[in-house]
Amino acid sequence: MEITESKKNDVVILGLQGRLDASNAGTLEQRVLSLIADGTSRFVVDCARLDYISSAGLRVLLVAAKRLSPAGGTLALAALQASIKEVLDIAGFSSIFKVYRSADEAVAAVQ
Amino acid sequence: MHTAVAITVRNHLSELERVGTVVEQFAAAHAIPARVAFEINLALDEVLTNIISYGYDDGGEHAIHVSLSADAGQLVVSVEDDGRAFNPLDAPAPDVDQSVEARPIGGLGIHLVRKVMDGLEYARRQGKNHLVMKKAIVVDG
Numbered sequence: 001m002e003i004t005e006s007k008k009n010d011v012v013i014l015g016l017q018g019r020l021d022a023s024n025a026g027t028l029e030q031r032v033l034s035l036i037a038d039g040t041s042r043f044v045v046d047c048a049r050l051d052y053i054s055s056a057g058l059r060v061l062l063v064a065a066k067r068l069s070p071a072g073g074t075l076a077l078a079a080l081q082a083s084i085k086e087v088l089d090i091a092g093f094s095s096i097f098k099v100y101r102s103a104d105e106a107v108a109a110v111q
Numbered sequence: 112m113h114t115a116v117a118i119t120v121r122n123h124l125s126e127l128e129r130v131g132t133v134v135e136q137f138a139a140a141h142a143i144p145a146r147v148a149f150e151i152n153l154a155l156d157e158v159l160t161n162i163i164s165y166g167y168d169d170g171g172e173h174a175i176h177v178s179l180s181a182d183a184g185q186l187v188v189s190v191e192d193d194g195r196a197f198n199p200l201d202a203p204a205p206d207v208d209q210s211v212e213a214r215p216i217g218g219l220g221i222h223l224v225r226k227v228m229d230g231l232e233y234a235r236r237q238g239k240n241h242l243v244m245k246k247a248i249v250v251d252g
Contacts, residue, residue, distance in 0.1 A: 019128060021127050021128075021156055021160070022127065022133040022156075022163075022164065023124035023125050023126075023127050037222065052131065052149075052152070052153075053162065053221035054153060054156045054157060054220070054223075055157055055160075055222075055223055056160065056220075056221040058210070058219055059186075059219065062211070065211045066211055069211050080241065083145075083146065083149045085147075086149075087153065087223065090222070090223055090226045090227065091219055091223060094211075096211050106132050
């Protein structure tokens, strides 16, 4: 999986490409937690090119959300493919994360 | 018509991608809808991740045997491993209505397996875990 990173105002946009599973979820987790530790509190995860997510990926999102929540931070998801949305729905994550159709919409919403 | 494929998976997480490809190829070869293939892949990923991550204490190489078969509108996925005894059916279901703060980190994998597969059977035989997962193949209209 490839992770691209950009910033708009104080929102960090992480673009995921490929598969997010147990073999690589740790890399994403490290990056997100490091950014949070350095002061980032607004994230958009752009999933337009994310083909697959397993519970390992969901776990990273949950860990990030737990770390952000007490300080009023936000992590929003953007451009989910239907199969990814299905996994989120089954796991009950659709009530925890705001989902937007595009990264631009998500960035505008979390600022 | 009965069709089947068998693969031997090494106990490394890097194998997950290869397994995903095998499932996709099997689905494509047998006109199994993409959504069904995705769900099979997800369930298999979760089961294999658990075995690879938690099944062994010896740090050694182990072979996990996976077979996929399609017969009379049903997909059967079986997973056999020689790791320590673990019955995924014993794992408690997570509460998916909890808030972020209350939600526990673990338990999601088995929950996903239960939700996307129609039937799960587990047996411990001769030092091996045998898990059989079934799913009806419903062709989208």
